[in-house]
Amino acid sequence: MPRGRHRILLGAAAGVGKTYRMLQEGRQARKEGVDVVIGYLEPHERPETAVLAEGLELVPRLRTAHGRMQLEEMDVDAVVRRAPELALVDELAHSNVPEARNRKRFEDVVEILDAGIDVVSTVNVQHLESLNDTIFELTGVRVRETFPDRILDEADEVVLVDLSPEALQTRLRAGKVYRAERVETALTNFFRLENLGALRELALREVAEDVGERRRVGIVDPGTQSAVRERILALVSPEPRSQRILRRAWRSSQRLGAELDALWVRPPGSELTPDEEVSLAALRRLASILGAHFLERDGDDLAAGVKEVAAERGATYVFLGTPDESRRKEILRGSLVSRLVRELPGIDIRVVADRGLRKERT
Amino acid sequence: MIAALVVAAVVAAVAVVLVVVARRPRRRPAPARKLLVPFTGGHLDPRVLEAAIRIARAEDALLVAAYLVRVPLDLAPEAPLAREVEVALPLLEEVEQAALKAGVQVDARIERGRTATHALRKLWEVERFDQLLVPAPTERSPGLAPKDVAWILEHAPAETVVIKPAPPVPQAA
Numbered sequence: 001m002p003r004g005r006h007r008i009l010l011g012a013a014a015g016v017g018k019t020y021r022m023l024q025e026g027r028q029a030r031k032e033g034v035d036v037v038i039g040y041l042e043p044h045e046r047p048e049t050a051v052l053a054e055g056l057e058l059v060p061r062l063r064t065a066h067g068r069m070q071l072e073e074m075d076v077d078a079v080v081r082r083a084p085e086l087a088l089v090d091e092l093a094h095s096n097v098p099e100a101r102n103r104k105r106f107e108d109v110v111e112i113l114d115a116g117i118d119v120v121s122t123v124n125v126q127h128l129e130s131l132n133d134t135i136f137e138l139t140g141v142r143v144r145e146t147f148p149d150r151i152l153d154e155a156d157e158v159v160l161v162d163l164s165p166e167a168l169q170t171r172l173r174a175g176k177v178y179r180a181e182r183v184e185t186a187l188t189n190f191f192r193l194e195n196l197g198a199l200r201e202l203a204l205r206e207v208a209e210d211v212g213e214r215r216r217v218g219i220v221d222p223g224t225q226s227a228v229r230e231r232i233l234a235l236v237s238p239e240p241r242s243q244r245i246l247r248r249a250w251r252s253s254q255r256l257g258a259e260l261d262a263l264w265v266r267p268p269g270s271e272l273t274p275d276e277e278v279s280l281a282a283l284r285r286l287a288s289i290l291g292a293h294f295l296e297r298d299g300d301d302l303a304a305g306v307k308e309v310a311a312e313r314g315a316t317y318v319f320l321g322t323p324d325e326s327r328r329k330e331i332l333r334g335s336l337v338s339r340l341v342r343e344l345p346g347i348d349i350r351v352v353a354d355r356g357l358r359k360e361r362t
Numbered sequence: 363m364i365a366a367l368v369v370a371a372v373v374a375a376v377a378v379v380l381v382v383v384a385r386r387p388r389r390r391p392a393p394a395r396k397l398l399v400p401f402t403g404g405h406l407d408p409r410v411l412e413a414a415i416r417i418a419r420a421e422d423a424l425l426v427a428a429y430l431v432r433v434p435l436d437l438a439p440e441a442p443l444a445r446e447v448e449v450a451l452p453l454l455e456e457v458e459q460a461a462l463k464a465g466v467q468v469d470a471r472i473e474r475g476r477t478a479t480h481a482l483r484k485l486w487e488v489e490r491f492d493q494l495l496v497p498a499p500t501e502r503s504p505g506l507a508p509k510d511v512a513w514i515l516e517h518a519p520a521e522t523v524v525i526k527p528a529p530p531v532p533q534a535a
Contacts, residue, residue, distance in 0.1 A: 201438070247454065251451065281489075282469075
């Protein structure tokens, strides 16, 4: 059975009109004779949304007891059993109740797609996993509900639902996004013009990258795709010398027109010292100034972590500092650099020297 | 005979390992004290840098050279700032080279804010410094303004030294 097609409606923030657009698309599809159901709809108590949903078949939600509360989630099995041609699913990044089979709604959507059903879904850019730190730095809000970038990458279409920050604030003030008592707080916190502007830029960039990527895929042999677009991965750790590694990597990224990712592979269970905390925060700030993506992974095998992230991000170039490993480890397990050379075939590797260790010429 | 050869090989291998371990360059532990040198305007006066290195060495302090970048109001506070970074990078490299050559450990950074003092305030809100060394403003230097230095002297969380930049080199007639 062929997999269903996934169309994601991506927005910069709540209230830009993703759910509205999803329902409009559902109605249009039904008018064209497509069998459409609503898998899950978050009406947000918005009357216009509720009106637009009228007449579209709604698959009953699954009620689950969670403590004393009754919570409702999308009934994936019911959607699959109903077997429509198209299912509309709101809030892709939503976390299901712990009792649910899938932890996240995007996993539910994957099951629906696997059953050959097309899906139109909605999500905000702030939920994208790779942007989590950037969003935190931009807005001061740590978004807990995230979804992996691969879901966006694997989608057949990503469509930006755009609204200018000013227009969104107007909608907010008019009570079209949140209830009146929440409006003022929203306007002075998350929905500040500068936040909305930055989020919009992120959403535009995501969609632009997605379009660029798809265009590339169309003209370039997929086997050589990763070699065409340069992407740099800089390995950092919470210490001052990593600043230089990141700066060097940025310089190269500018020359190559490449995206830059900074990666810290955090040994599991490691406690940072206050100095390391400071260095880590400084590195995050630098990454943000440079427009780099700061990634953090847990793992006790640095080379394996790098290999995984390099594959995930399509890295073509890896920057690292002079490895700090003991000679004993180097002799027993092989040096980090040679392991990386072995593990990352086809990827350039550059070791940025630690100037502090340089011997001056006498 | 074979046993003797095996023992000899093992002894040789151990010796090689010991030599290799002994040769490995050691990274020095980070100093406990921190000296902050904020600067901006695409310039760090050599005299200020020299003084910073001298003080850091005498106090056995980590020299934190922070290039302060102003984020225009029409940009998001966390927007990437490629043009300013281009200006800052060679300066930071220069500071690093000079400090490391003098045997002083250095942490060269770019910090940003809506103004130079905003950037500075954000920095010392999250990090402790034992001493600040600030270049004094001059008519010809595009760095910190007199009001910035006055603000630093009033608000700095640590002992602050203001250093007068080098006098201009007289032009040959």
